[in-house]
Amino acid sequence: MNVGNRIRKRRKELQITQIDLANKIGKSSQVISNWERGYTSGITALDLQKLSVALDIPISYLVEEPKPPEKIITTDSQLQRIIDIYPKLNAQAKASIDALLAVSENYK
Numbered sequence: 001m002n003v004g005n006r007i008r009k010r011r012k013e014l015q016i017t018q019i020d021l022a023n024k025i026g027k028s029s030q031v032i033s034n035w036e037r038g039y040t041s042g043i044t045a046l047d048l049q050k051l052s053v054a055l056d057i058p059i060s061y062l063v064e065e066p067k068p069p070e071k072i073i074t075t076d077s078q079l080q081r082i083i084d085i086y087p088k089l090n091a092q093a094k095a096s097i098d099a100l101l102a103v104s105e106n107y108k
Helices: 003-013 018-025 029-037 045-055 059-063 077-088 091-106
Strands: none
Touching (some): 003 029, 003 045, 018 045, 045 059, 077 091
């Protein structure tokens, strides 16, 4: 996710318009639109700081790429298979596995 997408996401979470955000940081709504669309390369440090305050987020949220989750590796081949496959399952299959785990917790 790029900076513009993060700005848009947080702005929508706060339910404010591009105009509202622009007024908060002293820019035009066109500038906000350009940032969100990725039309403007580079946002100044001062603008990042103003966005951080206006959107109530740390600057790092805007500029850092999140690290991918670490891969879990186990020596149990069946468990490893479940770990590898689970993220690819549809919601119904995940719910079935989750239900089995919940039942097994009751028998401990």
